Amino acid sequence: MRVWLLTLGICSISACQDPAREGLADAGSRAYRANCIACHNFDPERDGTLGPAIAGSSRELIEARVLRADYPPGYTPKRDTRLMPAQPYLRGEVESLAAYLALP
Numbered sequence: 001m002r003v004w005l006l007t008l009g010i011c012s013i014s015a016c017q018d019p020a021r022e023g024l025a026d027a028g029s030r031a032y033r034a035n036c037i038a039c040h041n042f043d044p045e046r047d048g049t050l051g052p053a054i055a056g057s058s059r060e061l062i063e064a065r066v067l068r069a070d071y072p073p074g075y076t077p078k079r080d081t082r083l084m085p086a087q088p089y090l091r092g093e094v095e096s097l098a099a100y101l102a103l104p
C-alpha cells in the first residue's frame with residue numbers, strides 16, 4: 001500500500017508514464033534480469049562484470065546487439081571487445097528491452 005502511494009506521489013510530481021509503456025518496460029525489466037545481468041549490471045546505469053552500462057541505449061542498438069551481436073551503421077561501440085553473444089531467440093523482447101532501458 002505504501003509503495004503504491006509512493007508511486008502515485010512520484011507520478012503526480014513528474015511527467016506520468018502511460019500505462020501501456022510502463023507494462024512494456026516491466027516486461028523489459030524481466031527480460032533484462034533473465035538474459036543480460038550475467039554480464040551487465042543489475043542496474044543498467046552502471047558497468048557490469050563484463051558488459052558496459054547500457055541505460056539509454058536506442059532500440060536500434062539493442063536490436064543489432066541482441067539479435068546479431070552487431071552495431072547500427074556508424075555507431076561507435078563503448079568497448080572494442082566482441083564478447084557478447086547474439087541471442088536471436090529474444091526477437092520478441094527487443095521492444096520491451098528498449099522501453100525498459102529508455103526509462104529515466
Ligand code: HEC
Nearest residue numbers: 035036039050051054057062065077078079081082083084
Ligand atoms: C555473455 C555476456 C553478455 C550478455 C549475456 C549480454 N551482454 Fe551485452 N555486452 C556484453 C559485452 C562484453 C559488451 C561490450 C561489447 C562486446 O564485447 O561484445 C556488451 C555490449 C552491449 C551493448 C552495447 C553497448 C554500447 O553502447 O557499446 C548493448 C546495448 C548490450 N550489450 C545489450 C545487452 C542486452 C539487452 C542483453 C540481454 C538481452 C545483453 N547485452 C546480454 C556482454 C554481454
